[in-house]
Amino acid sequence: MELLKVQELNKSYPSFHLEDVSFSLEKGYIMGFIGMNGAGKTTTLKSILNMVHADSGYIEIMGKEFKSHELELKQDIGVMLGDMDFYVKKRVKTLTEVVKRFYTHWDDTIYATYCDRFNIDEEKRLCELSTGMRTKYALTLALSHQARLFILDEPTSGLDPAARDELLEIFQQLVEDGQKSVLFSTHITSDLEKYADFITYIHEGKIITSTTKDEFIDSYAIIKGTLPQLTDELKELMISYKKNDFGFSGLMKTNDHSHDIESDYTSERPTLEDIMIYYAKRGRTHA
Amino acid sequence: MIQIIIANSSDTPIYQQLFDQISAQIIKGDLIGDHGLPPIRTVAKELRVSIITVKKAWEELEREGLIYTVVGRGCFIVPLSEEELLAKKRRLASAKIEKDISYYKNMGLTFQEFITLSKELYGSDDA
Incomplete structure (x- = not known):
């Protein structure tokens, strides 16, 4: 079963076009979304989530058309998009209190486990966290509400090699039961070389290929x-x-x-x- | 217990490394008939390789008649008689040797030279 289906997504900006972007992700796998800076990775991910309004296209998540089931489906999607640059003066625990209320299936135990694993100090203010720590905190929020589909934009950037390795191990644990999938964009391709199951490659707003990693390289x-x-x-x-x-x-x-x-x-x-x-x-x- | 060691910097593809190591353990008799293999997804997670890589190795093992799948329960080692194991050993070994032989022929190594070298390299056990 496909957890995510993207069909013919188009979005025009004065100097950039997303052109007929189509790909899909089956449940139980890790997909790396690769492309150079400005290739359209973030625009694609945001269009999938209706945070950028695409000119045309069809998005289906867990078998349901996204736009007409947006609120319901977002419960099941763990999202991390870019740096957390809002409420920077607030403490981590205050922000968490706000975010957890959005999610019906928020799990405090899972949240505590990841805070511990990533050494997140809940007493700190967001502006006191390093870039890597902010990434880890954003990931913790995405991972704590029992989502089935994870859409993560550059989750490994800003992380040191040990933290990157840890994160990739978490991804593999997530998909182990065969029910969840991870779609994450990156330009650090060595992360993907080993264990990404699928690769979707975007170049200048167009998908060059979306296939298994081995088939892609071969x-x-x-x-x-x-x-x-x-x-x-x-x-x-x-x-x-x-x-x-x-x-x-x-x-x-x-x-x-x-x-x-x-x-x-x-x-x-x-x-x-x-x-x-x-x-x-x-x-x-x-x- | 299955032993697997993956070399990430090797020229041999990872699925091939998995196939080679597991098939060798089956043929040698270290893994016996109807013994269950761990789930594909667990193997991928433990070895930090892609699920598809493990699947491909398992498919190759199945094609060679070394493992079988029971839907919903996983993969198991095919119980093989002594003769069948011997036949599989010969088949897999000759497939590998065949590849190398064309290389030796290309460099003009004679059969006699090949035998002499092989004896030296194999050690005294089977001489």
């Missing part, structure tokens, strides 16, 4: 060779390439013909980061 290859080997034909096949004094390297989509090419040149399996970098480079050269 659908690309990095080709390396000497400068004389860099033919016009090959240039056409590559998403983009880089030249140096001794040779070139480029990214191409793997397909039926690519095996021949891969055997003529040095070919490597790209990382998620490689794929993003070569797409970014194409954006500049083709513009």
Whole structure:
């Protein structure tokens, strides 16, 4: 069953368009939402939650159309969007008292467990927390009301490696029962390389692919060779390439013909980061 | 008890590492027939790998006839006779050796040289 279904989401700004964004997330999995700065990650997440009003598109969460069941569905969604920059002079515990009243299934025990796990001092004022601590607090709020779908924008940014690792472990614990799903955006792709089940890649407002992580990586290859080997034909096949004094390297989509090419040149399996970098480079050269 | 050690920096894909290690333990007889495998999602969480990676390894094990699935209960080791285990051992080993042999042929290593090297490297036990 799909917990989240996004269909043909469109949103136009003077200098940016979200174009026919479609993807879906089955229950029980972790999906990484990747893309460069300004690719449309936050706009997409906010449009899903009706916090940005999309020009067109259809959102379904847990089998229900989102807009007509917004309040009801938001009970089951754990959200973290950006920095918590409101009521910064208030103490953590005061804010929690406010937030918990929004949620019917708020669980004080879960809340206390995460506060403990993240070392959150409830007596502190929000402005006294470091960036990482504020992120942890925002996550704690998202995790404490027994949601089934988690929509988190850059939850790992600002966290140190140990805290990031801890958070990713929490994600895996959440999906272990097969009932909950996590959609989180990030540009720290090493976080995803290991355990994200699905990857949705957005580039310049368009979804390039949304598929399992392995399929995504396997659908690309990095080709390396000497400068004389860099033919016009090959240039056409590559998403983009880089030249140096001794040779070139480029990214191409793997397909039926690519095996021949891969055997003529040095070919490597790209990382998620490689794929993003070569797409970014194409954006500049083709513009 | 199943033993699994994942090397994240290895060139071998993680699902292949899972398959290799579990299949070896089954063939060696360390894991016996009808023994249950832990749930896929738990394995993924414990090893910190993706659920889909574990699923893929389990699918490969099932395709090789080493495990079977009972809907709603999970996956179990197929009970195999001595002969069946031996046949599977030969099949999996020859699949691996076959891959390497084309490399040796390409570098012009003769069969005799290959045998000599293998004997040296294998140790004295089975000489």
